[in-house]
Amino acid sequence: MRLVHSPAELQRLASEALVSGTIVGVVPTMGALHEGHLSLVRAARDECDLVIVTVFVNPTQFGPSEDLDKYPRSLEQDAILSEAAGADVVFAPSAADMYPAEFQNYVETGPLAERLCGASRPGHFRGVATVVLKLLNVTRAARAYFGEKDYQQLRVIQQMASDFNLPVEVVPVPTVREADGLAMSSRNRYLSADERKAALVLNQSLDLAAESWARGERGPEALGEGVRGVIESEPLARVDYVEVVDPVTLLPAAEGSTRVLIALAVVIGATRLIDNRLLA
């Protein structure tokens, strides 16, 4: 496995591969890799000739009061895990190489990026879309793998790919959970033992909504209230948002929809976690 830091070097390598017919797959990450990321790498390995894992804690997607500085960084370990999962290349650029002094163009995202996490984290998806666009161009990827845990991110990237005619297939990969149901996230390591237990309310509340749905409940308001009730019963948890939305537009689901996404963000202690469930 090769570790590359220079965007220009990686683009050269990827372009040479591309023009000789190689299918490049990319897994964009911020590192601190867990099983969720590794399931993306394995999916890429199954479907592509050259698998590139990018590891870059992207400053433009963090707000001024967010956890950019303390975000976990573990490149050596990430490289070992990536290789074991089938990566051919780990690309770990510097912020200075990705955002040189004269840098000035961004992706201006639209309505998909405005609600849910976009409302809680202004500018977040502008940063995500911009760095993903750059990473797709550097890696020349034909296939790009994104986890469904970050469902809004997935939709934002899918829409950007469509709007900009990007020559890439965006491949969604199901959320990977711990044995007790907590969705894997690099931010789970911020949790104390008590918070770790409290964090189970995210998945539990979604399970409850799935049961209501299975019993025939189709009212977005009732579904949302049920989820909110479970979370509010946990003293260490504070709801950021709970929303029942259309899975394509991410706008509030219409009464009686036959496909909805329940998306939520919950703050446990000082750690903001997200999860979601598609009901159909």
Place this chain on the structure above:
Amino acid sequence: MRLVHSPAELQRLASEALVSGTIVGVVPTMGALHEGHLSLVRAARDECDLVIVTVFVNPTQFGPSEDLDKYPRSLEQDAILSEAAGADVVFAPSAADMYPAEFQNYVETGPLAERLCGASRPGHFRGVATVVLKLLNVTRAARAYFGEKDYQQLRVIQQMASDFNLPVEVVPVPTVREADGLAMSSRNRYLSADERKAALVLNQSLDLAAESWARGERGPEALGEGVRGVIESEPLARVDYVEVVDPVTLLPAAEGSTRVLIALAVVIGATRLIDNRLLA
């Protein structure tokens, strides 16, 4: 020569060419082709294996009070001229195919796009950058040709290519002029006979500045005042802007700079024309 309307069809065709080692060159145009455009096509022909001329009057780069509806359209003639200059493909998509209903992502341009024409035409370069990004992705071009007449556009595209790590070389091509010095432009056909004569002040004023420069004048203010004086002596001409700027940043040139760009926009009757001169 092939005429293609569908973005998906062209992207398929271009991708097949790319993965077998073909160098694709693109000349993005709004049609109404003149010798300026054709010099771009010939440059692409000299350097590329597959030459694609795009013909698309891009609605997102026109302001609400601008000439989108009356902008000249002449696809049949454009296809004939493109073929004669060496194009392999003319790509002429519909606005509905380029901007479907759910379209929502744009390029957010930076300081390079704010002054000069960006100040007179708010949102213009956001539309230009967005459509060029799309066209580069659809055509998979390794080389993209832009005329120096639209100097700010050239800089905006160069910076976008750099910022987004686009796998393309942006190739500048010198301005082509009529025998009497008027820079070729599709908008020249809006001019009446009297206006056509009056329009010579653009190039004449720049010639005068070049003479001052050759005599040693290095003061941006003096150079700009000279240009402005020539244009204001023409009753049919109204200055939109005359600016003496750094050719890279497009910010006002410092006193004593050894390389400046004089950029100007002048309204002749109801037609807004631009021109520029690099002095070094």
